[in-house]
Amino acid sequence: MSYIPRIASNFKREGPDYRFDDQTDFQEIKHTFGFRTITIGSWVTPYEQRIGANLIYDALADLAQILQVPPQVIGLRGTLNFAFGAGGQLGVQAHYDAAARTLALAKNAGAGALAHEWWHAFDHYICKKLFASTTPLSFASSLWIQCNVTYRHPLNLLLDQFFKQLFLSDNTDQPSQFFQQAKALDMQYDLLYFSRPQEMSARAFEACISHNPKILNEYLVSGVKNSKLQKQGGFPCLDNIITLSDIIFHYFSELGTALHHHCD
Structure with a gap:
């Protein structure tokens, strides 16, 4: 059985300070960015939740800032579900499931794929x-x-x-x-x-x-x-x-x- 490292927190970032070093959580992410639901995998530890929540909050806030849209746009008018460490595909770092309207991010390997997968969600949402x-x-x-x-x-x-x-x-x-x-x-x-x-x-x-x-x-x-x-x-x-x-x-x-x- 290979060792899977805990989620890393040292990703390079240069941008506004939205949280002022405060700890956020997934409930705040759901509210701020307008997701329909957020699911956390049962194998995600409380420590990994805390680190992951901060990274995801900052990344989504950066995306909204780059696009110059209100944060609620990220959740696509309350239609987009978000999963962290749950609902992904084996061997895939991140995945958008169109049938379930869910953006799933692996807890240890989803970094760097968030913008790509969010576009899939937007591309699906905007079609109609x-x-x-x-x-x-x-x-x-x-x-x-x-x-x-x-x-x-x-x-x-x-x-x-x-x-x-x-x-x-x-x-x-x-x-x-x-x-x-x-x-x-x-x-x-x-x-x-x-x-x-x-x-x-x-x-x-x-x-x-x-x-x-x-x-x-x-x-x-x-x-x-x-x-x-x-x-x-x-x-x-x-x-x-x-x-x-x-x-x-x-x-x-x-x-x-x-x-x-x-x-x-």
């Missing part, structure tokens, strides 16, 4: 806001490949622009360089994963988060810059990341502004 014809398991990025955006709201048009930049070459209907790179990775590893639209969009999103100039949080996102996957073409090139960041951060900023005005 863009398209008239969806299924309960549809993702917006995947459906975008198949049909045009139905609801032409200005916010939706920004997402439409994001997907176009992501999947297509400039001013053409030809696949983007990023798609070609992802397809080559699939051929190299003999699988269909890297070129799936929902995986391409999640990697693009985490690359945007990783390259934001204001906040660094290795628990939120890591394994992008100077990684083996980056060198293999698993992420968009830097110029493309800058363009994608401009679009997606504009989208969330506009969303945040709209929600603030609605609350006022």
